[in-house]
Amino acid sequence: MTEFFSVLTDNWQLFRDGFTMTVQLFLISAVGSLLLGTLLGAFRVSPVPALRWFGAAYVNLVRNTPLTLVFAFLVFAVPKLDVNLDYPQAAFTALTVYTAAFICEVVRSGINTVAPGQAEAARALGMTFPQVLGQIVLPQALRAMVPPLVSVEVAMLKNTTVAAGFSVLEAGAIPAYMAERGEPQFYVLLWITIGFLILISPLVFLQRTLERKWAVAR
Template structure:
């Protein structure tokens, strides 16, 4: 047991830096994917055929592309176009582009749970599509969106480890550094697992709190 705790205490700086970057990736990509995914979701339910087609094409293309390829495109292909982006911003963009497709589908599914008659009544009162969506539909759809949305963000948190393969120092990169220091990999992986459990737990608690609050509000 002493050896197990020694791995953490002797390498606290590496664990700290790795998980801080993981949290940064998660927060930046979470906000970005929520904004972009909501816009794409609005396109998916838009009355404009061109917008619906664009949203559907984006979602189908990105969801069927491995996240590793999205990372590889931004890290290796984009610089060939004389567009130089550092590794960390590239990882953020890759996570946003990929996760927003899943957020879009959650938004679309949530919107579909709202009775169509409410949107029709709002349009009959002269409200625009944007007003109907933001004032009438989305506030009600949020209740149905919480569980799948939290699942998407938990998956994104775990997907941040892919950035380790593209020169970003985050939690997924810790085992490689620890191997160079000769530390036992089993203990290293256990500490990383514990770290991710600590990060995921608040999301699970938040999900349950929101579900309970809105269930009572109904």
């Protein structure tokens, strides 16, 4: 048991730095993906055919592409286009672009739960599409959207470990560093698991609370 705790205490700075980067990746990518995903969701239900096509094409392309390939494209291909991204910036961008495709579908599904008569009545009053969406539809769709949105963000938190394969020192990179120090990998992985459970637990609690509070009547 002493050895188990010493793995953490003797390497506290490495664990701290790794999970700090994980939290930063999550927070920045969560905000970015929420904004981009909501915009794409609006495209999916837009009356403009070109916007609907763009939204559908984005979702079908990105959602069916492995996240590792999105990282590889940003790390290895984009610099050849004279766009300079350091490794953390590439990680933020990859997670945002990838997760936005899933958030887009959550937003679109949430919008579809609102009775069509709501939007029709708003349009009859002379409201524009952005006004209908922002003032009438999205506020009502929020109850249906929030629980699955939290699930998507939880998945993204776990997906941050992919960044370890692209020279980003986050939680997923800790085992490689610890192996060089000769630390027992079993204990290292246990501590990483505990760390992710601590990060995910508040999100799961939030999701369950909102599911109970904002349950949509069927």
